[in-house]
Amino acid sequence: MAQTIKLQTPLTDEDVSKLSIGDKVLISGTIYTGRDAAHKRLVELVEAGKELPFDIKGQIIYYVGPAPAPPGKPIGSAGPTTSYRMDPYAPVLMDVGLKGMIGKGPRSQSVIDSMKKNKAVYLAAIGGAAVVVAKAITDAKVIAYDDLGTEAIRELTVEDFPCIVANDIYGNDIYKEGVEKYKK
Amino acid sequence: MREINVNEIIPVVRKLCIDANYYIGEDVLDKIKEFYEKEESPTAKEVLSILLENYELAAKEKMPSCQDTGVAVVFIELGQDVHLVGGDFYEAIHEGVRQGYKDGYLRKSLVHDPIIDRVNTKDNTPALIYTDIVPGDKIKITVAPKGGGSENMSEVKMMKAADGIEGVVDFVVDRVRRSGGNPCPPIVVGVGLGGNFEQSALLAKKALLRPLNEKHPEDKWSKIEEEILEKVNNLGIGPQGFGGRTTALGVSIMHKPCHIASMPVAVNIQCHAARHKSSVI
Numbered sequence: 001m002a003q004t005i006k007l008q009t010p011l012t013d014e015d016v017s018k019l020s021i022g023d024k025v026l027i028s029g030t031i032y033t034g035r036d037a038a039h040k041r042l043v044e045l046v047e048a049g050k051e052l053p054f055d056i057k058g059q060i061i062y063y064v065g066p067a068p069a070p071p072g073k074p075i076g077s078a079g080p081t082t083s084y085r086m087d088p089y090a091p092v093l094m095d096v097g098l099k100g101m102i103g104k105g106p107r108s109q110s111v112i113d114s115m116k117k118n119k120a121v122y123l124a125a126i127g128g129a130a131v132v133v134a135k136a137i138t139d140a141k142v143i144a145y146d147d148l149g150t151e152a153i154r155e156l157t158v159e160d161f162p163c164i165v166a167n168d169i170y171g172n173d174i175y176k177e178g179v180e181k182y183k184k
Numbered sequence: 185m186r187e188i189n190v191n192e193i194i195p196v197v198r199k200l201c202i203d204a205n206y207y208i209g210e211d212v213l214d215k216i217k218e219f220y221e222k223e224e225s226p227t228a229k230e231v232l233s234i235l236l237e238n239y240e241l242a243a244k245e246k247m248p249s250c251q252d253t254g255v256a257v258v259f260i261e262l263g264q265d266v267h268l269v270g271g272d273f274y275e276a277i278h279e280g281v282r283q284g285y286k287d288g289y290l291r292k293s294l295v296h297d298p299i300i301d302r303v304n305t306k307d308n309t310p311a312l313i314y315t316d317i318v319p320g321d322k323i324k325i326t327v328a329p330k331g332g333g334s335e336n337m338s339e340v341k342m343m344k345a346a347d348g349i350e351g352v353v354d355f356v357v358d359r360v361r362r363s364g365g366n367p368c369p370p371i372v373v374g375v376g377l378g379g380n381f382e383q384s385a386l387l388a389k390k391a392l393l394r395p396l397n398e399k400h401p402e403d404k405w406s407k408i409e410e411e412i413l414e415k416v417n418n419l420g421i422g423p424q425g426f427g428g429r430t431t432a433l434g435v436s437i438m439h440k441p442c443h444i445a446s447m448p449v450a451v452n453i454q455c456h457a458a459r460h461k462s463s464v465i
Contacts (some may be wrong), residue, residue: 022227022426037302067251067291076289077242077251082333082366104333104424105366108271126231127333127424128457129238132252149304150291162234163226164426166288175365178427182225184418 001060002180006160009097010058016121019165021174025123026160030104032058033154036083039089046092053144053153056093060100060123065150067130075140075156079106080129083122086110087111096117106175116171122175123163137163186263186321189270193325196463197280200327201256202288203353204461205248208239211396212433212458214445219370219430228428232370234402235423235456250457253290254329256281257389275312277325282307293332314386326393334367337401340385345447349408352377352449357415360432367379368455372396373416373435378442378449384418388452389449391436393460400437409435433458447453 009029083103091114104127112179139157242249285308357403400406422428
């Protein structure tokens with residue numbers, strides 16, 4: 001780990017400029033969930049010039065389809081889903097203010113270019129570490145697209161939500177540089 | 185002949201679905217610990233320690249270790265001296281899955297129709313059921329929940345006999361290389377060789393059921409498994425694709441005879457959550 005940085009949402013340009021790939025990040029505040037089906041709807045709204053169900057400026061979207069909440073818990077297991085499926089939609093959302101994405105697995109070059117252009121970052125949560133992640137979520141409520149079930153957009157309140165910086169605003173990519181370093 | 189009422193199967197399948205998702209096998213934990221010791225990358229070590237913490241927490245909190253509780257893949261070994269009574273055998277399995285996914289607060293991840301109308305079936309059925317008829321008067325049921333992220337990185341290739349074992353090894357290693365961080369490494373690589381197009385895929389999936397601390401029973405195959413594992417771990421992908429030595433925890437091959445013209449090879453990628461639980465009735 002390069003360093004551990006605490007972040008509070010919404011993110012500013014100054015917040016994201018401090019981050020480099022490999023840094024461990026602990027996020028507190030509000031984040032939003034969304035995956036394939038929700039992204040499609042959000043992009044349709046942007047393209048139609050309509051308002052989104054939440055103010056996206058400076059916000060983070062977490063790619064997750066959580067398990068149902070057991071009694072007494074705000075959310076069930078909630079690890080990240082594979083991010084490349086959101087690649088066709090992510091640049092449109094960054095253009096209207098999205099500052100961060102949390103998921104797992106590498107992103108396409110067009111997403112990486114958009115992150116540089118829009119000063120946004122991609123953070124990797126640990127795939128499969130769904131109970132560790134759920135422990136960092138203190139509240140969850142569905143705010144849009146209830147009909148999508150696990151894929152609905154939720155507003156999460158998080159405290160020290162653990163991630164690793166996978167793409168910073170300078171165009172660096174842990175999935176390329178990390179692998180290059182250990183390839184034999 | 186032993187008579188078994190299909191309704192007896194329902195609670196067994198229900199429990200297997202829940203247990204497989206809450207409690208990872210000791211063989212997986214031991215392998216992660218073994219690779220943690222050998223891992224050179226500090227980021228990779230951090231990831232592996234988070235995975236161990238997660239499995240411990242899942243068991244303690246009684247929560248699924250991964251939110252993708254998968255498709256319920258159910259393997260049945262049905263003794264030929266069993267007489268099933270009381271209803272539809274497969275419906276009883278679906279009912280067990282339905283109850284397990286509901287009562288265990290597991291995510292329902294199936295849609296009715298793959299393209300046009302992707303609406304959730306809401307109860308995680310249908311289960312995918314594979315039945316083998318075996319000698320005896322017992323039923324062995326194995327539930328192996330399979331997540332989508334790793335399944336999407338799997339592949340079948342119809343190779344030529346002339347491609348030889350080198351061709352097979354190259355294909356498997358290349359499949360892992362192209363998968364990178366997507367299937368949640370460290371992964372387990374199931375390889376199915378022979379049979380025909382569809383049987384190779386099933387062999388690759390069944391290969392994943394072998395405990396990670398067991399070698400292939402035949403030396404010549406176990407050597408090939410070790411060769412593939414070494415090559416895969418030299419790719420540098422590492423846990424989650426962040427770079428490191430621990431890309432795969434194990435490679436498992438199953439093979440069957442095949443047509444003189446064919447050499448089907450299937451790779452089924454399994455994430456570190458190599459979940460499966462069995463029961464015998």
